[in-house]
Amino acid sequence: MNDEFRHEENDMPRPRTMAEKLLSRAANRPLVAGEVAVCKPDYAMGTDGSIPMALDYLGEMLEGHERGPFAPDRVVFALDHYDSTSGAGALLLQARARDYAQAHAITLFDVGDGIGHQLMMERGHAAPGRLLVGADSHATSYGAFNCFGTGIGSSDLAGILFCGALWLEVPSSIRIVLDGQFAPGVGAKDVALYLARTLDAGGATYKALEFTGPGLANLDMDDRIVLANMSVELGAKAGLFPHDAVLAQHLDEIGVDGVTAVTADPDAPYVHTLTVDIGRLRPQIALPHRVDNVIDLADAPRTRVDVVYLGTCTGGRLRDYAEALEILTAAGRIARDVQVIVTPASRSIREAMERTGMIEQFRGLGAQLESPGCGACCGTCGPIPAANQKIISSANRNFRGRMGNADAEIYLASPVSCARAAVEGAFGQEA
Amino acid sequence: MSDETLARGKVRVFGDDINTDYIVPSHRKKRTIDPDLLRHHIFEDICAGFYEELEGPTILVAGRNFGCGSAMEIAVTVLQRAGIEAVVATSFARTFKRNAINNGLLLCEVDAGEVPEDTPARVCLRDGALALELGERLLSPAQLPAFMLDILRSGGLVPYLRRNGGFQI
Numbered sequence: 221m222n223d224e225f226r227h228e229e230n231d232m233p234r235p236r237t238m239a240e241k242l243l244s245r246a247a248n249r250p251l252v253a254g255e256v257a258v259c260k261p262d263y264a265m266g267t268d269g270s271i272p273m274a275l276d277y278l279g280e281m282l283e284g285h286e287r288g289p290f291a292p293d294r295v296v297f298a299l300d301h302y303d304s305t306s307g308a309g310a311l312l313l314q315a316r317a318r319d320y321a322q323a324h325a326i327t328l329f330d331v332g333d334g335i336g337h338q339l340m341m342e343r344g345h346a347a348p349g350r351l352l353v354g355a356d357s358h359a360t361s362y363g364a365f366n367c368f369g370t371g372i373g374s375s376d377l378a379g380i381l382f383c384g385a386l387w388l389e390v391p392s393s394i395r396i397v398l399d400g401q402f403a404p405g406v407g408a409k410d411v412a413l414y415l416a417r418t419l420d421a422g423g424a425t426y427k428a429l430e431f432t433g434p435g436l437a438n439l440d441m442d443d444r445i446v447l448a449n450m451s452v453e454l455g456a457k458a459g460l461f462p463h464d465a466v467l468a469q470h471l472d473e474i475g476v477d478g479v480t481a482v483t484a485d486p487d488a489p490y491v492h493t494l495t496v497d498i499g500r501l502r503p504q505i506a507l508p509h510r511v512d513n514v515i516d517l518a519d520a521p522r523t524r525v526d527v528v529y530l531g532t533c534t535g536g537r538l539r540d541y542a543e544a545l546e547i548l549t550a551a552g553r554i555a556r557d558v559q560v561i562v563t564p565a566s567r568s569i570r571e572a573m574e575r576t577g578m579i580e581q582f583r584g585l586g587a588q589l590e591s592p593g594c595g596a597c598c599g600t601c602g603p604i605p606a607a608n609q610k611i612i613s614s615a616n617r618n619f620r621g622r623m624g625n626a627d628a629e630i631y632l633a634s635p636v637s638c639a640r641a642a643v644e645g646a647f648g649q650e651a
Numbered sequence: 652m653s654d655e656t657l658a659r660g661k662v663r664v665f666g667d668d669i670n671t672d673y674i675v676p677s678h679r680k681k682r683t684i685d686p687d688l689l690r691h692h693i694f695e696d697i698c699a700g701f702y703e704e705l706e707g708p709t710i711l712v713a714g715r716n717f718g719c720g721s722a723m724e725i726a727v728t729v730l731q732r733a734g735i736e737a738v739v740a741t742s743f744a745r746t747f748k749r750n751a752i753n754n755g756l757l758l759c760e761v762d763a764g765e766v767p768e769d770t771p772a773r774v775c776l777r778d779g780a781l782a783l784e785l786g787e788r789l790l791s792p793a794q795l796p797a798f799m800l801d802i803l804r805s806g807g808l809v810p811y812l813r814r815n816g817g818f819q820i
Contacts (some may be wrong), residue, residue: 256796256798256799256820257820258818258820269677269680269723270723270724272684272723273684273724273725276684277808277809280809280813281808281809281812281813301681302681306681307682309682309683310681310682313681313684355722356721356722357720357721357746371722371746372722372746372749373722373723373724373727373746373749373750373753373808374724375724375750375753375808375809376753376808377747378808378809379753379808379812379818380811382812383812383816383818385816385817385818385819386818387798387799387802387820389796402791404682411749421668421716422667422668422715422716422719422742422744423741425716425743425744425745426745455716455719455744455745457745493816511669518714564687597677598672598678598721599677599678600677600678600681604678617672617720618672619670619672619673619720620696620697621672621673621676621678621696622672622677624676624678625784626676626695626696647770
């Protein structure tokens, strides 16, 4: 144990945050915030958006030597950003990723299987105690599983293919204490948007968020994934959740066992503690073109919508669709001239929707069903909005041009709020 | 006193929370990942004609949270190929920061305050410490940990790993 790890006065190890403990395990030495360490990820995930560039870097690292990846069993490739609508160039980039995976026995999630992040969680890669990195910023999602999940770039992924490791600076942590129980019609997406509103888009830069508090017992895994996923919209390196009965039951259901729970020490040092009474929260909405441009939905001016987007690694899971359908079927309609697009986060979610009749219900209402994947979230595949269209979306980003057209406006809200807008063809109050 | 110039150029100014989609839109990289082609599109959604207006070596000066959003690394390499020598910002999003270090793009983390467009700027190492000259002003950016500075000054992760065969801390 190194000296930095001890209290100077009594030579006792100082209490550590969950982030410090998770990265200490990955680095195989005790670490505290601010230290830079070489860590060995349990899994590294790349997407068709990031793998081709990583293979370019890897080629340069190897200087023409032919050598397979360092530990192919710890690498996962997901072809989720592009599909047949993305054009010939994208399909060539995708083919490079697929060919490399097949040549080196790397686990491959192919087009239509779903979003890489969702599959990393469904297939048991995200599990307590682990370090998972993804060459895509929403790798923070994995934190819902009591593991350290964070986004990396293509060169980092290349470095992992080259030598099985990457450098990471250990972040300090902000503690988010959740209290209370959701009011009807309010959900995790509203909490995530409220956190963006409170901390702002750079409020957690370089830091980890550690979620805790009595309210956690009221958050199921889908709720936690939303909060971990959107932690990056506040600049956070990770959004971490403890191992508790809710996670234990979920791991049991998906057949993950032999896990090592990691708990923050009592009295661990946090740079800041924010308490949120989720029972007092009202539906939130992020106005264009910033994720932290958030107000209470009830305070929004009356705004017509052209497109309602239900999908992505934030809002494309089974319960999101169940909640949306509850609103849509109660109304029995989607407003005229409103296009509802449904892009499930994974094939298994889509199959569950088939089994439970949800696909048929969406179809009956006139919604447009898209193949599982990233879809239209970042304009890389699927339908692109037209100029001057207003989109309300269950996604995570509303930057100008994000969905492929700089002249469209994107609003972010919960699946419930999106569904209400679909019924009314608008959201907000008349002046 | 030692003084080594790391970057020099005229300043272009941006505000807070410039995300990587604003640096280069995600949808542009589905056709090609060649930064020589993509550089024509930098900042096109928030500052049309930016690339065409560039004249010689340039240093970007921005506010908080530069490079937020997507972790796409092309947002760094496309700036390099466009002739951006360094980026000065009050703070950087972490994925942009690590991608910059891993490609040898010089970052200066400092609140530069009000800076007129086209101000001449120079980033240097003075007695081993990062320093920033902005017109007549001299600023002291946050110092990078030695390990990160080593990767950056190697020219990025590729030359660093070639030289060392792995990571050495």
